[in-house]
Amino acid sequence: MSTEQRKQFGAYIARLRHEAKLSQRQLADRLCTLSGLSTLTRNEVSRWERGGRVPDSWLPTIARALGVPPDDLERAARYARGETLPVETLSPVETLRQLLPPDDLLLPLESGGGRRIGRESATSLADRAHGLRLADDVLAGSDLLAPAFRELGAAVRLFRESSHSEEVGRALLVQIGEIAQIAGWIASDAGQHGRAEQAYRLGISAAREARDFTLVGNLAGSLAYQWSNTGREREGVALANAALAEAGPRAHPKAQAVFFDRLAWAHTSVGEAQPAMHALEQAHEALVSVETEEAPSWAYWVCEDELRVMDARVYTELRRPLRAVPLLSDVLGRYDTTHAREVALYRSWLVVALADANEPEQAANEARRILSAGVASERTAERSRVVLRRLKPFSVVPEVDSLLGDYGHALAR
Known part of the structure; x- marks a missing residue:
């Protein structure tokens, strides 16, 4: 059993607990009430969250206490125990969870030192991310690879080594996700698929932490597209579906159109004609939807002609x-x-x-x-x-x- 996998599972439990607005003691009390037992303490919950132990016998009760599907929790626990799970058998939630990096490069340094930065730093990162996208329109991946990963490394260091408000921190995480997506795309174009996947994984972690689920969908969909083109076609279908599910029905129509197009391509790569054609139709339907909100900046290129190319x-x-x-x-x-x-x-x-x-x-x-x-x-x-x-x-x-x-x-x- 991998220590890092247990830690990842523990972080998952902690995140679910925070989302339920419970302290460790409150979760322990709720679990005792639901199970009819009085032997569980806050210390045991803390041990789970540190990755010291996987709470096998408590999993159904934890699922009830935190309001999550028991199957999702069991799959996550199996992964923490070191069991190999084919991606195509996983739920969308677990498919994405397995992509998170084992070492969280996004955690601020313990010292909490560094200069105080404000919203303008996130705005600057956004401009640089968009500059990379525009450069990628006219330059090949091999020409942009080094600059893109320099930008990604600088963005991560800025987040970790500075002090900032929660709001600014969230904005920085979004831009780390944005830069990770274009860096991954550039690496994939240069044929460096392992490096691309590392960037996508980092971006998914940042976007999820920032709760920008449309961006999560873009990153996961980008990786699904790579898998569909590099011999992992069935996994590509699973991940393209997960990207669509993660973004949810409230994603901007342009984003939905991209996700449906990637799903169409994933189905095509495994020879599934009817699901592919249906996804193409859904992409066009999404694009004509009335939407007053501004589209995500990364979707600037989405238009009817691009959908017709995928068709x-x-x-x-x-x-x-x-x-x-x-x-x-x-x-x-x-x-x-x-x-x-x-x-x-x-x-x-x-x-x-x-x-x-x-x-x-x-x-x-x-x-x-x-x-x-x-x-x-x-x-x-x-x-x-x-x-x-x-x-x-x-x-x-x-x-x-x-x-x-x-x-x-x-x-x-």
Whole structure:
């Protein structure tokens, strides 16, 4: 049994107790009343919360006392005991809980020292987070990786080494979550998936601590998207569902649209056509919802065209090229060419859809545009290999033969 897993479970019990507005003594008293026993003391509750012991026999009573589903508590306890739980069998709550970092890097230093900072520090972090997002629109992950993680490290240090009010602390945690999300996205684009997952986990912890559950959903959904693309497809479905559940029905329509799109992609990655199509419909329905509140800053890019791109990608993967080709052709005809990576990625699905539609000449011409762009992105490089492999069966077509002659070496990487 891992000490860190027990500590994580203990922190979970403590968080539930705080949410129930109970002291350790009050929880012990409530448990005694519910169980009819008088042997439990505050010291035992403290021992659970420190990670000294997992309260196995008390779990059903704790669930009643704290108003949580018994299954959620039992799953968390099994994880604390070191039992391996497949992510797809977990509830949304437990799926996210298992992502929290074992060592809480966000705890303020015990000294409580450091200069006093105010709301303007959080505002500055917000500006820097958005600056990274805008840079990511036009630069590849390998170019932004070091700056992004420098920003993330600086944000964590600012939170830990300064003194601030509870309100400012919450705002700082939100911005740590925001920077962690874009840093994770950048690392994923650079092919550093382990580093990306670490950033997403840290961000989830910060966003949950700040009680910004829409941001939790964005971070968890980003990780689900990575899993769906890196061989953990079934876990990706579970986590995409968890992200949607964590954000809840009150999330901004733009955020909901993103979460449904990621769920659609997750279902597509495991070949589940009908759930994927249904999630696409829900994404469009969410986006047209009337909403007076301002959308989260990270959702600035969400629009009908971006949803149509995901529609087309899903149609392509499900081998429905007659739906995909018109959508992608239309969107790419109007897309901002300064976003070279996205243009290359989206064009790669157009190539595959054209090949599926038995249009190898046009597919080869589109593929050449991708391969000649030279975008420094591992995602783009992988999609380039996908494109070349898909066109190999058409090697007797002159345009394809020429393309493979010029760029076929990329398949050896």
